[in-house]
Amino acid sequence: MVRQIIKPNTMKYVLGMLIALSTFAFTNNQKIYQTKSGKVSFFSSTLIEDIAAVNNQVDSKLSNNGQMIFQLAIRGFKFENATMQEHFNENYMESDKYPKAVFKGKITNLADVNFDKDGTYKTTVAGELEIHGVTQNITATGTIDIKAGKVAAKSNFKIKLADYGIKGTLIGEKIAKELAITVDCKYD
């Protein structure tokens, strides 16, 4: 008899806990912003020549938990000069072997960004950048713009070709040893 009394009570307790848990689950509101048409360009400047290339098909995701990822196809970089574009893929990036570049990073000052309020937030992002099969830790500064619920991310930083094992006879002559990278993504 005693058992029969206890059991429903236990069940009520368990039920209450489950309800509490599920309520807790609903309060977790992770937001993920994504785009498949982000823009990454790079610029090489030497005394001999300036070279620019742009990739308009960058796949990027950004979460309000501070995580960011960027993925792009190396062959997606367009140059003004088609011959240069071919050399870039064939002789420098070895795009058959290493078709992609990937960045995985976290906003280190997430507390300064309010995804629910319009504004331009200065951010620092730290993470791993993989180019040409080599992964390096990098830190870059940029901005996150929030306007009417739309998120945009921008950044400028520099990378050294040697850090990623990118070799070629013209590096240091027509091609700068260090490239300036510009990231410009507008998320849906």
Next chain:
Amino acid sequence: MTTIQKIAPLLLAIASTKMVIAQEVDLFKTVDSTKQKEYVEATFKSTHLINGHSIETTKAGLLDFRISHRFGLLNSGSYNFFGLDNATERLGLDYGITNNIGIGIGRSTFQKQMDGFVKVKLLKQSTGPKASPISITGVAAVIVKTLKDSDPALQRTTSDKTSYAYQLIIARKFSASTSIQLMPTMVHYNLLPLAKDPNDLYSLGIGARQKLSKRLSLTAEYYYQFNQFSGYYNSLALGVDIETGGHVFQLHFTNSTGLTESTFINQTSGKWENGDIHFGFNISRVFKIKKQKLSL
């Protein structure tokens, strides 16, 4: 059993499902490893393999100035400095209208020929979803001999001196360093050496490229003739491609003298076995005429 005991496992299941759905997504684990469709580039370094066309067309907005040079025959002896005293040449200009359509004109020493061609990429080898294992390019060329007849009484018209070449080039880049192409070819002659000769000559070419380093490759090109004019042999050429920036230097040995399809495929009078071999080179210098537009 009470009702509550019965439904408790169900509730537990529902609640735990909610937990799973609501768990934070780790973006780093969503990195897409599936490959996108990508077209294979640079199956060959240049638009010409050695004597004939490769699968490649001149890229949009680029002008390729080509000097194709063949010295005399190696077996002509030391008096002719093993052929280096003599030379025939074709000067050509190739232009890329789009990345898939190229045109070109040329002038050859051999028979004082003028030629023009249109080259169109019909299919491009790709990787990823819906990939194509091969590339196909079509070439149509017209070749006009302008050399004066030895006997003016023959009164040959320009039409008599014209021939046409149609090629389908089927290629595959097997790896970053190895590419092979097949070239089924038909050459039509308006005027024939002998009345019994066929107007249409069919042949199948095979060409290959093996890279030795990023800028150095070995090349080979052979045309097998299914029907032919008598006294002519199949064309074979072996060479080396050297690339430096905007230039491609091609050095080679071949038994062919002419530099247009109707002459090197069907009118090669030299034989490798006899030492009827020409040393030759092609120089390709690419100029950027129109920039590709970038939305930086």
